[in-house]
Amino acid sequence: GAVVSQHPSWVICKSGTSVKIECRSLDFQATTMFWYRQFPKQSLMLMATSNEGSKATYEQGVEKDKFLINHASLTLSTLTVTSAHPEDSSFYICSARGTYDYEQYFGPGTRLTVT
């Protein structure tokens, strides 16, 4: 089956620093990748959708200058949280979908803690 990996699985950083999270599709070409954020006991919240080679489409209320998304290849997308603050602490999950696929395949998630 389709496998999506995320790295790192958890990260602790200091307030004001930037953190990069990688999302890779290991055995298929992901034409579309999605980035979600999930706070404790809450549902998934879509942050942005990115198609390979084009700019990401951000959901309302998500700051594109703070959450930089790059989908430069069919197997890799990155999310960079810039100038992180404690309120950015959350579980970040990516998912990927192939060109002719109806299913989104989720990565294992990255738990970010900003101190």
Place this chain on the structure above:
Amino acid sequence: GQNIDQPTEMTATEGAIVQINCTYQTSGFNGLFWYQQHAGEAPTFLSYNVLDGLEEKGRFSSFLSRSKGYSYLLLKELQMKDSASYLCAVRDSNYQLIWGAGTKLIIKP
């Protein structure tokens, strides 16, 4: 607006059957998904319905009625490991997934 409703929490007994309902109002419909999410982990795919009727996959079944904007996930022979949140998601006319808030299922021995 787009809306997906499912119960916040349900409790069931090990070995029993539980049905988790999901109602939706979305701009267009291109399929309904059920995902399972254990605490601290990413969601995992359970089922996909795009036509009316019942899809059975082992202990799990999912039903869809497009005219009623309604789906349910049926879990049989419940096991303790089934304790998790179950997320209903609908793909709208723009092929975006609209997520429900999830139903936390608690299994008691």
